[in-house]
Amino acid sequence: MKSTIPDTGVPITPPATNGGDRQENRHEASLHGEILLRLRDYVVEGNIPDGARVPERQLCEMFGISRTPLREALKVLAAEGLIELLPNRGARIRQLSQRDLEELFDVMAGLESLAGRLACEAITDEEISAIEQLHYEMYGHYLHRDMHGYFQANQRIHESIVAAARNETLKTAYANFAGRIRRVRYSANFARKRQRWAEAMREHEAILDALRRRAASELSDILFQHLRNKRTAAIEHLAESEDDAPAAP
Amino acid sequence: MKSTIPDTGVPITPPATNGGDRQENRHEASLHGEILLRLRDYVVEGNIPDGARVPERQLCEMFGISRTPLREALKVLAAEGLIELLPNRGARIRQLSQRDLEELFDVMAGLESLAGRLACEAITDEEISAIEQLHYEMYGHYLHRDMHGYFQANQRIHESIVAAARNETLKTAYANFAGRIRRVRYSANFARKRQRWAEAMREHEAILDALRRRAASELSDILFQHLRNKRTAAIEHLAESEDDAPAAP
DNA sequence: ATGACAAAAAATGAATGCAAAATGGCCAAC
DNA sequence: GTTGGCCATTTTGCATTCATTTTTTGTCAT
Numbered sequence: 001m002k003s004t005i006p007d008t009g010v011p012i013t014p015p016a017t018n019g020g021d022r023q024e025n026r027h028e029a030s031l032h033g034e035i036l037l038r039l040r041d042y043v044v045e046g047n048i049p050d051g052a053r054v055p056e057r058q059l060c061e062m063f064g065i066s067r068t069p070l071r072e073a074l075k076v077l078a079a080e081g082l083i084e085l086l087p088n089r090g091a092r093i094r095q096l097s098q099r100d101l102e103e104l105f106d107v108m109a110g111l112e113s114l115a116g117r118l119a120c121e122a123i124t125d126e127e128i129s130a131i132e133q134l135h136y137e138m139y140g141h142y143l144h145r146d147m148h149g150y151f152q153a154n155q156r157i158h159e160s161i162v163a164a165a166r167n168e169t170l171k172t173a174y175a176n177f178a179g180r181i182r183r184v185r186y187s188a189n190f191a192r193k194r195q196r197w198a199e200a201m202r203e204h205e206a207i208l209d210a211l212r213r214r215a216a217s218e219l220s221d222i223l224f225q226h227l228r229n230k231r232t233a234a235i236e237h238l239a240e241s242e243d244d245a246p247a248a249p
Numbered sequence: 250m251k252s253t254i255p256d257t258g259v260p261i262t263p264p265a266t267n268g269g270d271r272q273e274n275r276h277e278a279s280l281h282g283e284i285l286l287r288l289r290d291y292v293v294e295g296n297i298p299d300g301a302r303v304p305e306r307q308l309c310e311m312f313g314i315s316r317t318p319l320r321e322a323l324k325v326l327a328a329e330g331l332i333e334l335l336p337n338r339g340a341r342i343r344q345l346s347q348r349d350l351e352e353l354f355d356v357m358a359g360l361e362s363l364a365g366r367l368a369c370e371a372i373t374d375e376e377i378s379a380i381e382q383l384h385y386e387m388y389g390h391y392l393h394r395d396m397h398g399y400f401q402a403n404q405r406i407h408e409s410i411v412a413a414a415r416n417e418t419l420k421t422a423y424a425n426f427a428g429r430i431r432r433v434r435y436s437a438n439f440a441r442k443r444q445r446w447a448e449a450m451r452e453h454e455a456i457l458d459a460l461r462r463r464a465a466s467e468l469s470d471i472l473f474q475h476l477r478n479k480r481t482a483a484i485e486h487l488a489e490s491e492d493d494a495p496a497a498p
Numbered sequence: 499a500t501g502a503c504a505a506a507a508a509a510t511g512a513a514t515g516c517a518a519a520a521t522g523g524c525c526a527a528c
Numbered sequence: 529g530t531t532g533g534c535c536a537t538t539t540t541g542c543a544t545t546c547a548t549t550t551t552t553t554g555t556c557a558t
Binding site: 279280281314315316317318336337338339 | 510511512513518519520521
C-alpha cells in the first residue's frame with residue numbers, strides 16, 4: 001500500500017536528510033534551506049522522470065512540511081534551471097533538449113577552461129602531485145576496465161583543477177551546471193565507449209603536462225577541447241539510447 | 250513627509266513597472282515573477298546601499314503586495330547572489346569584497362573568452378560587420394572623449410559576441426554575472442583612465458582581427474586578457490575611491 | 499460509442515495568522 | 529560614565545486560509 005503520484009508514478013520515499021551540503025553555506029539552518037538541499041538532491045538524482053510534474057502537495061507530505069517553504073525552494077530550483085514553473089500549472093522537471101545539453105557542455109567546457117587558466121597562476125607543486133596521484137589511480141581503473149572508479153577519479157581531477165583556480169564564484173557556478181548535467185547522467189546511464197577511453201587518457205596526460213608547465217592558454221585550449229570531446233560522446237550516446245526509450249510525450 | 254526606512258534611510262520610491270525584461274521568460278505573468286523582475290532591477294540599480302538590510306515589510310508596502318510573493322522573490326535573488334539571507338535576521342544587500350569583485354571579473358572573463366571561442370564557429374559575416382560598425386562608433390566616442398557613449402558601444406560589442414556564440418545558457422549566465430557587477434558600477438561610478446582607454450581600443454582591434462580570421466583560441470586568449478585588464482583597472486579605481494568613501498561599518 | 503459541455507474536484511497563487519527569534523530601550527549595578 | 533540584564537516591540541519563519549485557475553469527471557446529445 002505504497003502511495004504514488006498518480007500522474008507520474010513516482011514512489012513517495014522520503015530521502016534521508018542531507019549530510020554533506022556542498023554549495024550552500026548556512027541554509028541548513030532554516031527549514032526552506034533544508035528543504036532546498038534535500039529537494040535539489042532528490043531532483044538531481046533523477047528520482048522524478050524528465051518533464052514530469054512536481055506536485056507541491058505530494059512533496060509537502062513527503063517532507064512533512066507546509067507549502068510555503070516548499071514553494072520557496074521550488075522558486076530557487078527554477079532559478080537554478082533544474083525545474084521550470086508554468087504559471088498556474090505548477091512545476092515540472094526541466095526537460096533538457098539535445099541542444100540544451102550541448103549548450104550546457106559548452107558552458108562547462110568554458111568554465112573548466114577558465115579554471116585551468118586560473119589554476120596555472122596559483123597552483124602549488126603539492127596540488128599538482130595530488131592530481132598526478134589521481135591520474136595514476138584513474139589509469140589503474142582504466143586498465144582494470146573499472147568504469148565507476150574511473151569516473152570518480154576523473155571527476156575528482158576536474159574538481160581539483162577547479163579548486164586550484166582559487167575562485168569560489170567559479171566553483172559555485174561550476175557546481176550548479178554540473179548538477180544539471182548530473183541529472184541527465186543519472187537518468188540515461190552514460191556508458192562510455194572504449195575508444196573514447198583511450199583518447200580521454202591521452203588528453204588527461206596533455207592536461208597534466210600543460211599544468212606542470214603552467215602553460216595557461218595552452219591548458220585552457222586542451223581543457224576546452226577535452227570537454228568538447230566529452231560532449232560529442234555524450235550526445236552520441238544519448239542519440240543511440242533514444243531508440244529503446246523514446247522521448248516523453 | 251516622505252516615509253523612510255529608519256535603519257538604512259532608503260527612500261521608499263516605488264519604481265515603475267519593468268518594461269524590458271531581459272533573462273526571465275514568462276515570469277511576468279504571476280505576481281512573484283513581476284516582483285522578482287522589479288526587485289532585481291531595484292537592487293541592481295543600486296537603490297539600496299551595500300550591506301544594508303532589505304526589510305520585507307517596507308518592500309511589501311512599497312510594492313503593495315503581501316509578504317509571501319516577496320519572500321519567494323528574495324529567495325531567488327539570494328540564489329542569484331545579489332542579496333544574502335541571514336537566518337532569522339532577514340535579507341541584506343550582498344556586500345562584495347574586493348576579492349569577490351576579482352572573482353566575478355575573472356568568471357566574466359572566462360565566459361566572454363568562451364563566447365569568443367564559440368562565436369568563431371558560428372558567426373556570420375554580417376554579424377562581424379555589425380560589430381565593426383559598433384567598433385567605429387565606439388572609436389568616435391573615444392575621440393570625442395564621450396565616456397557614456399563609449400561605454401554603451403563597448404557593452405554592445407561584448408553583448409554581440411556573446412549573442413554570436415549561439416548559446417542561450419551562456420547568455421543567461423553572462424547576464425546574471427553582469428548584473429552583479431553592474432550593481433557595483435552603479436554605486437561606485439567607474440571613471441576609466443585615459444591611458445586605459447587607448448589600451449582598450451588596441452585590444453578591441455585585436456579582438457576584431459581575430460574574430461575576422463575566426464581564430465578561436467587566439468580570440469579566446471585576447472578576450473580573457475582584455476577582461477583581465479578591465480578587472481585591474483576597476484580594482485585600482487575602487488581602491489582609490491576608498492579614500493573619500495570608506496567601507497561601510 | 500464518441501464528442502462537447504458543465505459541474506465538481508483539485509491544485510496553484512497569494513494573503514493572513516501565529517509562534518519564535520531578534521532588535522531596541524530602559525533601568526539598575528558597577 | 530559605562531556595562532549588563534530584563535522586558536516591550538518588531539521582524540522573521542512557517543502554517544493555515546481564501547480566492548482563482550486548471551483539471552478531471554460526469555452527463556447528455558449526436
